[in-house]
Amino acid sequence: MADEYQGKTFKSGNSVALRLPKGMGIPEGIEVRMVKESAMTFRVEPVEAPRRKIDISGFAGKLPGFKAAPREDFEERPSTIARHKALSGE
Numbered sequence: 001m002a003d004e005y006q007g008k009t010f011k012s013g014n015s016v017a018l019r020l021p022k023g024m025g026i027p028e029g030i031e032v033r034m035v036k037e038s039a040m041t042f043r044v045e046p047v048e049a050p051r052r053k054i055d056i057s058g059f060a061g062k063l064p065g066f067k068a069a070p071r072e073d074f075e076e077r078p079s080t081i082a083r084h085k086a087l088s089g090e
Contacts, residue, residue, distance in 0.1 A: 005021045020026050031047040076084075 009016050035043045
């Protein structure tokens with residue numbers, strides 16, 4: 001026997017909304033996709049969020065006593081070299 005819940009739609013801004021009871025076990029803050037299957041029949045499914053990347057470039061040099069190894073396979077762009085020279089007064 002499936003769990004059964006009763007609810008009532010209401011207006012929220014320019015949308016029609018329906019509260020989902022906590023007893024349904026849907027976590028708060030999850031992004032969902034709603035798929036209309038027929039009149040008054042729809043499916044709600046989670047949206048797979050893309051993996052987020054963290055930019056750690058701002059952490060360089062923040063660790064006391066840490067000195068990054070020089071990258072031998074890396075050549076700086078001429079524009080970057082010129083900017084460094086301009087900032088250092090060369």
